[in-house]
Amino acid sequence: MSMLAAHGGHPTIDLPGPHYRWPTIDADLEHAIIEQTRRSLSERDGRGVIGDFEQAFAAFVGAPHAVSFASGTAAIHAMSRVAGLCPGDAVIAPAYTFLATATPFAFEGVEVRFADADEYGNVTADSLAVQLRPNVRAVIVTHIWGNPCDMTAIAAFCRDHDLLLLEDCSHAHFGSWAGLHVGSLADMAVYSTNQKAITTGEGGMLTMRDRRYRDLALLFGHYNKRCQSEIGPKADYYPFAYTGMGLKHRMHPLAAAIGVHQLKRADDIEQRRREILDRVTASLAANPVITTALVPHQLGRHGLYVIGLRFSPDNATVTRDKFVKLCLAEGATEVDVPGSTRDISAEPLFGRPDPHAPYQHVTVTPPNLPGVRQFQDTFIKIPIWGYPGDNEFVDGYIAALNKVSAAVAA
Template sequence: MNASAPASYTWPRVDDRLRQAVGRQLDRSLSDRDGRGVIGEFEKEFASFAGTRYAVAYSSGTSALHAMCAAAGLGEGDEIIAPAYTFFATATPFAYEGVKVVFADADGWGNLDPAALPGLLTARTRAVIVTHMWGNPADLTALAEFCRANDLLLLEDCSHAHFADWAGQRVGTFGAMAVFSTNQKAITTGEGGVLVTDHDQFRELALLHGHYNKRAFQEINPQAPHYRYALTGMGLKSRMTTLSAAIGLDQLGKADDIEERRRAILDRFADVLDGNPVVSLATVDPERGSNGLYVLGLRFHPEAATVTAQQLTDRLIQHGCEFDMPGSTGVIANEPLFHRPERAMPWTMVPDVEPAVFPGAQRFIDTFVKAPLFGYAGDEQAVAHHLDTLVAVSKDVAR
């Protein structure tokens, strides 16, 4: 086993082309008040990338999800079904607005299990939001069918899934709206998020959540009732910065290369791990969908090992690898934010929470290990080190 550790994973690679893109923007504008500058250019390119009519850029994925909640018209008295296992921002903007978040257990990929939906439906359910965890697309066929049958909005959190598809269709195009995070993701703006949709009204209402005044006056239909909010918007400012948009345009220009390199690495791990009893690649069946290329996800098989998943991960780390069991995601259903009896409850008061158990989510958490999915020329040493170490350590701990 090669014990020498290669350089740590960094994203994005700051090359001359990216430096020049940011430098040109410094000379062009540091603040765009409408969609005729670099922010509008980035949105146009992102919509083309995502396969949607519209894209609206925000300062973060969380702020884009907040705009999604507002554009969907969700508020106090409404309910939304959300995954129990996800990054918390999938659901927190809805809770902030007073929407009751009802949590569904996870399937074998860590995604919202469609089989859980019928038992969670009430007269107040207005929408379902799904996250494509770690790049694996959720079962959008079943989710879309359920939402159509029950007159619900399907909303997608595609933060992990920039390059994913389901049944040959890009994720982010199945529901009424979708959000992509663009911080340290496969397509990055440094910090940022993007809401995409095909619907005129959702786009206009999303614009009012963070983009206002000049842009709203220019782009919202004057005949629409919400046009009267053009000056003030919804009272918030959360648009993306021009420098972030410039970074994003650079990255979108490299999207084909990023996808090709990352998918080749994923395929390489799949080939080498074929038949490995301890770990396997955690990607959906390619006949159903394709991974979104956010991370290298592994499924640990405890029955085939003499160690736990955490012990395996610790050994890999000792050899200079960047494997880990995710700490930023978990069962979010027991967080106090989701149990406030009313939106006006003082923040100094914390509600008592009776913990709920989600066995599907827990099974996934206990067996999921991830590593960076390298994607640049020059990453070969790091890829080889991670792969060689994983194979060697798997042999050492196999029963």
């Protein structure tokens, strides 16, 4: 057995950083950006690249309508307002998620109730049911780290209790459940497009089935010329077309141009990322310490954001955090314990019932969340590479994970 680098051996990986770049900056992407600078750097309606990207994205995920925003957070904020949620209402959200899944609701004074996670980090119909109260009007789920939630059961739960179903698909652009693309069963769904499998550099997309929701989303962040030209004058909300709701959250045209370019390559992106995911999964299949954390493929297809790994503390002589440090010493600098995505249920923002109250610390008592603790304490992630020349990184990270695992196996 090779000596670990942390103990004086040679590192497994000796490659210059960064070890992960996205998107691939090639001549085609550079050309798309330069052409957009010549076409327009500011758009006030949907006739240019903004509309092109929205139409292409709607087709990509199979949604009737899509409205772009400056960020996924802004899109979730729009979702909250479009859904008509008000102070006094409540939404059930995942406790384990990126903060922006829930913070826009709290910003609006909507109570956020937090649900526990299953072995994949996702909420379930049962964990949502525990948090059901008379003032709950909606549910938002996150397909965390690309693993799709059980949308069959969750959609049935929402129908049974007359709840709006909202999805945060930011980690799962290529994900599906029971043959349906994530977001398909939702009243509205959001897809972040910053450093995701489909990226615009920074941005977000809100999709929906209902044309009224689409119009209200335009009013939320695309005021004036676009609303006046795209909202029918007979709509009861048309008098607001000039002012909208008073906010502007439009995506930059250069971001949309990157997004259009990415969607033209979507099939190639998916194929390459699935190859990498399958290779890593097969290479770690017999590893007693670290394996990929994937929903069974018979149920759902992974969304291809990152590769989630499950650490088995009972099979190791070191802690999860020590395991990661040993991998870093091997040169595997992208082996990571997430910091921003974690249990958010005790954050003080969610203890402020008045959204206009002073920003003063409040103590929040979180619910009992054993599933969240179990998942959070054993989770590690690495990138899903997907660009020319990435094989050295893929092979190197597989070798580093297996080398460290062999050294620390109980």
